[in-house]
Amino acid sequence: MAEKRQLLFCYMLVFSLWSCIVYAVTDSQDAAVLRSLKDQWGNVPPSWDTSGGDPCASWEGVVCNNSRVTTLGLSTMGLTGTMSGDIGGLSELISLDLSFNRGLTGSLSPRLGDLRKLTVLILAGCSFTNSIPTELGNLSELTFLALNSNQLSGEIPASLGQLSNLYWLDLADNQLTGQIPVNPGLDNLKVAKHFHFNKNQLSGGIPGKLFDSDMSFIHVLLDGNQLVGSIPSTIGLVQSLEVLRLDRNSLNGSIPLNLNNLTNIIEMNLAHNKLIGALPNLTGLISLNYVDLSNNSFQRSEPPTWFSTLQSLNILIIEYGSLQGSIPSGIFSLPQIQQIKLKNNALSNKLDTSSVSSQQLQLIDLENNNISSVTLGSQQGSTLMLYGNPVCSSSLQNTVYCQIQQLDASYSTSLVKCGTQTCKSDKKVNPQTCECAYPYEGTLYFRAPSFRDLSNASLFMSLESSLSTNLSLSPGSVSLHGLSFNDDEYLQMDIDLFPTDAELFNRSEIQRLGFALSRQIYKPPVDFGPYYFIASPYFFGGAIAGIATGCAVLVLVLVALGVYSLRLKKRAEQAMFFSKPFASWATSGKDNGEAPQLKGARWFSYDELKKCTNNFSESNQIGSGGYGKVYRGMLSDGQVVAVKRAEKGSMQGGHEFKTEIELLSRVHHKNLVGLVGFCFNQGDQMLVYEFMSNGTLREILSGRSGIELDWKRRLRIALGSARGLAYLHELAHPPIIHRDVKSTNILLDENLTAKVADFGLSKLVSDASKGHVSTQVKGTLGYLDPEYYMTQQLTEKSDVYSFGVVMLELITSRLPIEKGKYIVREVRIAMDKNDETHYGLRERIDPVIIKNTSNLIGFSRFLELAMQCVEESASDRPTMSEVVKLLETMLHEDGLNTNSMSASSSGTEFRPGNNNGHPYEDSLNRKEAIESDAFGYSNGCDLQARAEPK
Structure with a gap:
């Protein structure tokens, strides 16, 4: 009996060794490097400790291509130890991410410079010390370098200027010293957009040669250093600049006049320096949201005229300054202004806040000035602080304005619906x-x-x-x-x-x-x-992990014996899956795996769609997003279609795919996008739609498409969209709630006929007696019905609310949430029924409407209908069929055709198909996309998430 057991054990051992040999696929040099790193690091993932495990086959965080390690990603793993020079042996490595491992200490290995194919190097949030190796300058392919939030010291190596492909450079929050290297040095980083050197100990001046008109900087962050000297005038040459932070240094001299050329700048912070001369003239900075010039030594002056001219200004801060005289009252009526902070100056004379008109104005802080009298307005809910002014000893004594006031409490995610739920550990x-x-x-x-x-x-x-x-x-x-x-x-x-x-x-x-x-x-x-x-x-579950490690030796033998049979089973299941791709959709085990019975939707083979899109060529790609990519194709009968192909491993995929083809195949209406067919073959999920040549409503309203919509066309687009939704709510059986009505899901054909699209989140109302569907909240913020958000009970009125937001977009062309302002609230506050022409919205109406339309027929009724749709309570909103009737009435009473969308509806010429985008593009951000990261984590993220960081 003992001999039999020994024989069985030997057999199992041989089988285990054989299995390891069969699946050992990692290049021997790369495997040796990884095992060396494993020996020097503590808290490596459990898969790294598996005896005999092959890195490419089973080690977490290791990605390989043709047996070579191309990605090593171990973010937030709790690693400890130092960086061995052996890491330079991973010669095919493209991406290295060891971020957020505070236990990694010691110096950065100079052999990092041997990783000549590296494009991404992220060592942020660790505890590395000593200097940055000059050898990093050898990484000619590097595009992203993040060494921030370590304890690095020494000077910035000039060799980093050799990284000609670098667009992201973050060395912030370290202990770096010395001057910023140029000539040669960082002045050669012509394509760099992000220059983050803040919170170090850099000294010397800011080199003028660091900036010229060929630079592409978007963010220049040098705050929190020990920089001296004047601000170089060459900064004014970098017109792409959006954020400039030079605060908390020791800069002196006057501010260059040509900073006024930075017309794209959004934030400028020059506070806490030793700047002198006159306050800068910022009149031309039309995009400026935030400016802080506090704690400097500017010459005494009246508040400059630009205070009242910057229409985009949100925040104005000049504290501990040299302002004197009166505050121009025009500043209180700037449309975007939120905070005015001018405490500790010498402002005097009379303060007049009666012109306050901005609904966003939250704070006026004028503490410790010389203001002797005040004319108060309504203040519109803003906080006025006058503590330390003479007026507080006279007319405003003992008022709230002369006391130390607290602003509203900061936001925190609500747990109200969770009651008194508490958690242990x-x-x-x-x-x-x-x-x-x-x-x-x-x-x-x-x-x-x-x-x-x-x-x-x-x-x-x-x-x-x-x-x-x-x-x-x-x-x-x-x-x-x-x-x-x-x-x-x-x-x-x-x-x-x-x-x-x-x-x-x-x-x-x-x-x-x-x-x-x-x-x-x-x-x-x-x-x-x-x-x-x-x-x-x-x-990661320490107790569980400990037990698992303790049992690993016992389990290994069993795993080795089972590997072969499991692989055979997996292959069989894959074969079954490919032959019966819809089996996983069954509600019970009795499903035969055949495709659902879909009326009017054609099944396409993979080869058919591959041929009609020219092998899914880039030249045919017309969109990209979270689901995947969209291609223009032409079927064998000449029909032009849009083929929406899911990315492998998409986080959306199966359920949305099934929902959309089942719904679209059984609903047919001229105002719903038509589903031509689908493909579910060889692991590919593809939807084939009718081609909509004029993009999304959002694209046109944004001005990117080149098409201008007059008021009549906007009314017809609203009517068409409403008819499509009314059909879903009342004529489909069972009724359908779209759940994601928004301007990017309203598509326009060559005649500008509106069609509702994207049914991936839709829900069937199977129980009409309940009138709602209890479901997890999904949708798009800004369009989301607040009652649905609070109760998680979805109704047709949730679509009505979202449609009301779209109606407001048709009026204003603005996004639902823009710069922190919600369109529903903004319109509700601004409405003035005494203004018969524009209802108080003259400044918010899209200028394109006014330019192309002499008379906004039905405008007041359209606006009132939109506001009824966005009532807080669903019971106060109309149904979609009522919306349709009201829109039809508006058009009929004004003698307009409610069906035609022809060009004759306006004097403005309309040329179909001249838009730059495409309706199936998920993202509104049209920046150039970069290649997928080596981790493949871009799969399932929208296009904006894959665009170049900004």
């Missing part, structure tokens, strides 16, 4: 499910936000939504708290990202999230500006 309450889980935690730092209002719920809800969407998390699974502006004038906040339907993220998910945030794949709403993220260590 390190778990936290998921705001979406109200269950306890281990979130991925960290701190987000926004280095140049264009606002200072921390109580603006809609603004921070848009941030929550963009985080969950672009990081492929469930809606509502992001929690923000601890918002504040720190001593560096950065907006910092703690964020918790929760896993979907689980208690823990796995290691691959943590690596993906860490990479997306350190690599700047995630793009926040534009108001938040440049950011960086520092992750906290993540709990």
